[in-house]
Amino acid sequence: MPSLEEELFPSTPGKFKDRNRHFHRCFASTSTMFLWALFLIALTASYLCFQSFMDSGNRYFTSTWGGHHWERNVINSAQIRRSHGGMSVLVTGAAGFVGSHVSLALKKRGDGVVGIDNFNNYYDPSLKKARKNLLTQNSIFIVDGDINDSKLLVKLFDIARFTHVMHLAAQAGVRYAMENPGSYIHSNIAGLVSLLEVCKNSNPQPAIVWASSSSVYGLNEKVPFSESDRTDQPASLYAATKKAGEEITHTYNHIYGLSITGLRFFTVYGPWGRPDMAYFSFTRNILQGKPITVYRGKNRVDLARDFTYIDDVVKGCIGSLDTSGKSTGSGGKKRGPAPYRIFNLGNTSPVTVPMMVAMLEKHLKVKAKKNFVVMPGNGDVPFTHANISSARKEFGYKPTTDLQTGLKKFVKWYLSYYGYDQGKL
């Protein structure tokens, strides 16, 4: 009597009984079908995985770039048109508030400027497109792309030999970090490293000036804030990523000889500003007759900010670029020590938020409906105040616009851009 095993798998092929042969044929075709089904499932799963991988990548890399026409635009825009000196600057975040102003100021001097921006929708992208149009009218080309796209960055450095990088692309805003923490890591950490990698490998290496933030002072209580004060108590993820940026750039300076200047901006405001910032959203709400929420600190103490007008910040950025010194490495190898600097760029005269609101009311000729609320622990700090003596000493930084004057210019721009009636809608 053959064993069950032998019945199913006879050692001598010729001894197969018909019954068994039939059974085995059935089994063979079922198992083939089963294998085919498995194969199809695996194929579908891999396709879906691939699609989702492409989708998550494309969220940030949706732009198309390259081609003869595109390259010509980059080369023309990067061209220096000054008789003496001059620099060719890659401005990241060029469709942003500060980036668009810095790009225009550089171009006006005859420096070469190429912008890059991913036009994300953190705030109304139509404002970014409008800034882009303004830059295009001034012969500045903005590449629609992400700083994490290293192939794009390598291509840009291949065709335009940038002497400097003005790095302003970032996920800004303190409170949004609680909603979308990943966007801060993507732009402020991964994006920064992606940019530094390409800069360090390029030959010659550019000098880099980049935007850190006054938020790195976090819970520091010593005023005014000096560059040597402690910055190890961030109050928000945004601040933590800027602080991390200062450490990361230091590493690239130390290992690869990249010239680095970090600028700690203090509440920059002005025409073409950022809609998520208080002075901007207050203006919109006041015109629309909606209430505004004014935060207060402990014991009903008013919050205060060292509001700094955009033109003063632009002068600080250009002063930093002009004095940045050279990177010493090339092709990823350090050849000697390079400058590593950090400067506060503030106005050095803080104003309380209710005073700022009173100025807006005066310029808008409308009374605000104010709701005073105790500041929640969501990343804001009670006050900021910059000591700017280092920047003054190094490149003659001297802010000249007070908040009253600056807000008047902002309101004039706001009404011309949105229209008084639109502001009321």
Ligand SMILES: NC(=O)c1ccc[n+]([C@@H]2O[C@H](COP(=O)([O-])OP(=O)(O)OC[C@H]3O[C@@H](n4cnc5c(N)ncnc54)[C@H](O)[C@@H]3O)[C@@H](O)[C@H]2O)c1
């Ligand atoms: N405005 C201020 O008060 C202030 C204060 C302190 C620091 N800063 C810093 O200054 C810089 C400029 O700020 P802003 O007020 O002009 O902000 P902004 O949001 O108007 O400009 C940043 C620009 O970078 C772009 N961007 C973001 N991530 C990108 C990415 N991964 N790839 C390509 N582009 C990307 C955005 O689309 C945006 O246009 C930022 O680094 C910000 O953190 C600003």
